[in-house]
Amino acid sequence: MEYTSYEVVESKAAQGVAYTVAKMSFGRRVELTRRIRELASRREFLEAGETPEDKMNAALLASEIDRTYVAWGLKEVSGLELDGLPATPETLASNGPEDLFREALAVVKDRCGLLDAERKN
Amino acid sequence: MWPVGRRKKKLIVALHFQLSDQTGWECATCRKSGLEIKRRCGWTPDALESEPHVVWARDGHAIAVCPKSYITSQSVAWVEEYLVRRRLEHKGIDGLGARKVEAFLILENELNKFEGSGGQSERPMQASDRHTR
Numbered sequence: 001m002e003y004t005s006y007e008v009v010e011s012k013a014a015q016g017v018a019y020t021v022a023k024m025s026f027g028r029r030v031e032l033t034r035r036i037r038e039l040a041s042r043r044e045f046l047e048a049g050e051t052p053e054d055k056m057n058a059a060l061l062a063s064e065i066d067r068t069y070v071a072w073g074l075k076e077v078s079g080l081e082l083d084g085l086p087a088t089p090e091t092l093a094s095n096g097p098e099d100l101f102r103e104a105l106a107v108v109k110d111r112c113g114l115l116d117a118e119r120k121n
Numbered sequence: 122m123w124p125v126g127r128r129k130k131k132l133i134v135a136l137h138f139q140l141s142d143q144t145g146w147e148c149a150t151c152r153k154s155g156l157e158i159k160r161r162c163g164w165t166p167d168a169l170e171s172e173p174h175v176v177w178a179r180d181g182h183a184i185a186v187c188p189k190s191y192i193t194s195q196s197v198a199w200v201e202e203y204l205v206r207r208r209l210e211h212k213g214i215d216g217l218g219a220r221k222v223e224a225f226l227i228l229e230n231e232l233n234k235f236e237g238s239g240g241q242s243e244r245p246m247q248a249s250d251r252h253t254r
Contacts, residue, residue: 030201030202033194033198035194041190042164044148045148045164045190
């Protein structure tokens with residue numbers, strides 16, 4: 001048996017762009033827990049608050065969690081140049097088009113086995 | 122020996138919290154009921170200025186802050202990895218770092234004690250729990 005620990009997914013939002021996404025494994029799941037859990041718990045706490053500050057901080061943390069998912073699961077972006085340089089997962093998050101970032105995020109979360117409702121959170 | 126006692130405690134609390142019923146510890150319910158001060162939520166600065174008291178206790182371990190804010194991601198990751206390795210009967214330590222091996226030994230010891238006591242983490246709520254739930 002030969003196994004590849006990643007897969008290449010073509011973008012539907014931009015022709016010629018493809019995402020290389022890591023497949024889930026036990027070790028990677030543990031790593032994801034390590035990166036996400038504290039942020040997710042803290043976000044849960046803030047979302048339960050009623051002040052605008054809590055809501056704003058919860059939204060900020062949600063963005064931070066999304067960024068962490070992409071940093072964790074997206075290995076490579078091909079077919080996309082940002083400011084004249086080939087895009088990387090980091091530059092896609094920091095300077096890339098938001099629709100492509102959202103698409104990459106959805107692919108990563110899909111490979112994590114998250115349901116639609118969980119993906120939206 | 123585990124070099125930092127506080128980390129060891131966080132790991133043990135993480136194990137017992139994972140094995141226990143966590144439904145009473147959801148932030149939404151807790152904050153709506155105004156319990157974050159009473160439960161000394163680690164994310165609420167005012168709560169930590171209140172008089173320390175036992176907020177959560179299981180199997181001989183007690184903490185004076187809310188367990189959700191107390192447990193670290195690292196501890197949960199170790200607990201999850203340990204429980205899977207245990208289920209799969211992975212006993213070797215090849216490729217594991219010293220801290221992880223130490224964490225697994227602590228968890229092994231703790232689970233042996235827990236199982237020896239008949240798994241009290243799953244016990245129904247006791248009268249002594251009432252003020253925290």
